[in-house]
Amino acid sequence: MSKNETGEVRQGTLALMVLKTLEGMGTQHGYGIARRIEQISGDLLSVNHGTLYPVLLKLEQEGAIAAQWGVSENNRKAKFYTLTKAGRKLLAAEARKWQQSTEIIARFFSFSGSSR
Amino acid sequence: MKALRRLWRRLAGTIVTKGIEDELSAEIEAHLQAQTEDNMRAGMPVAQARRAALVKFGGVESAKEQYRDERRLPPIDTLVQDLRFALRSCGNRPAFSAVVVLSLAIGIGINTTIFTWLKAVYLNPLPGVTDARRLVTINAAYKFGDGYSNSYQDFVYIRDHSRLFAGLFAHEMETLAVSDGKSAEMTMGGIVSGNYFDVLNTNIAIGRGFRPEEDRVSDRDAVIVLGDGGYGAVDLALTAIFSAKESSSTRFRLPSSVLPLHASWASTAAFGRIFGFRCTWPRHLIRITRIR
Numbered sequence: 001m002s003k004n005e006t007g008e009v010r011q012g013t014l015a016l017m018v019l020k021t022l023e024g025m026g027t028q029h030g031y032g033i034a035r036r037i038e039q040i041s042g043d044l045l046s047v048n049h050g051t052l053y054p055v056l057l058k059l060e061q062e063g064a065i066a067a068q069w070g071v072s073e074n075n076r077k078a079k080f081y082t083l084t085k086a087g088r089k090l091l092a093a094e095a096r097k098w099q100q101s102t103e104i105i106a107r108f109f110s111f112s113g114s115s116r
Numbered sequence: 117m118k119a120l121r122r123l124w125r126r127l128a129g130t131i132v133t134k135g136i137e138d139e140l141s142a143e144i145e146a147h148l149q150a151q152t153e154d155n156m157r158a159g160m161p162v163a164q165a166r167r168a169a170l171v172k173f174g175g176v177e178s179a180k181e182q183y184r185d186e187r188r189l190p191p192i193d194t195l196v197q198d199l200r201f202a203l204r205s206c207g208n209r210p211a212f213s214a215v216v217v218l219s220l221a222i223g224i225g226i227n228t229t230i231f232t233w234l235k236a237v238y239l240n241p242l243p244g245v246t247d248a249r250r251l252v253t254i255n256a257a258y259k260f261g262d263g264y265s266n267s268y269q270d271f272v273y274i275r276d277h278s279r280l281f282a283g284l285f286a287h288e289m290e291t292l293a294v295s296d297g298k299s300a301e302m303t304m305g306g307i308v309s310g311n312y313f314d315v316l317n318t319n320i321a322i323g324r325g326f327r328p329e330e331d332r333v334s335d336r337d338a339v340i341v342l343g344d345g346g347y348g349a350v351d352l353a354l355t356a357i358f359s360a361k362e363s364s365s366t367r368f369r370l371p372s373s374v375l376p377l378h379a380s381w382a383s384t385a386a387f388g389r390i391f392g393f394r395c396t397w398p399r400h401l402i403r404i405t406r407i408r
Contacts, residue, residue, distance in 0.1 A: 030143060031150040048174020049147065053140075054182040061125040061186075062118045074153065078146045079139070090118075 014047060014055050016098070019091040022065060022083040029070075029078040030056060056081060064090045129187040130196060140183055144176055246317035250282075271309065283315035313341075 014037075021036045022028060028036070033056075034049045059065045064087035072078040083091070129136070148169045155165035173179065206213040242248040254274075256264040266274075271286040278284070287308040310332070313325030325341055 029146070029150075031147045034147075035154075048179070049151070049172055050144075050174040050176065050179025051182065053143070053179055054186040057183055057186045058122070061122040061129075063121055072146070072150065074150065076146050076149060077142065078150075079143045086118075 016094050027080045027082045029080050126189045130189050130192045244318050285309045285312045285315045
């Protein structure tokens, strides 16, 4: 998640990334989620780690994830997040929407390219 | 459902705040420490590692503020803060607060009284009556004073001879005993002239009102119209004949199912029956003719 002039991330997109990360990793704390998103996106995203916490709270309020205090791998107290059943449903629905949107946009771009 | 759940959680987060700030600080600190340790493992000195972690986090206070905005409902939060401040201020200066509360109570009370009076007198003086502002009471004036009710004979004369008014009716409130033969109930009623409902131009919910000729001959057309018990209400009305017996007391014969209703307005053949035409002094109301 290093800075990149093209790497603006909207809050809804970040929420989807968080859900997908938790689906893949299981229970994870905030720092672990941030690192994972950073690793997967490489240097393409520009997101401050601090913006992750309001997103985690929003997802928790919606019941998509559950939070519980525990002890991290470094023996530090940390808050751990887990994807809930509702969260899995939400992730599936959001993934479908993204898929549709990207397909539609892709068609437009391919159409514009061939008409030149 | 998702939005509702979140709204509820945010509302709860606005009211219950204990321990949440400490938890948030602890979570952020754990994040920064983990990042700092990773930076140190990458070869940074402690101070630089910590600084780099803070930079990557992007402003702790800003993140906390965003978190608080998500956790609470800001408008409700402001309201709660204002209320807390107000209560604290009241507690600090109880005498001043008491004076303020008393002043407000008196002010509101006076305003409510004035508005209620204005509403009753000017805005909605007689519920159910058409164009009630054109109804005027006429009183008798004597050399020793005025504001007196008129005699029944005056009513009959004015009704039959004056062309100044759209209508004139007479009425007198009376306490009546309504009985089904087994038990009796005391109720307020009005002894009124036969054109009463015509001049008021009031709708009768069930049955009919009085006919103008029904107050001409004593005991002949004795009719009662029952109201729904509300003040002056004739929304729900029934007609029933009361028995015209030889005795001087008027007895109403009503089905028992009707009893919960109050006999709001009784007929006026009873003017003669109860008081005798010669000594009856009802109040007179006229409806002013609309000037075109």
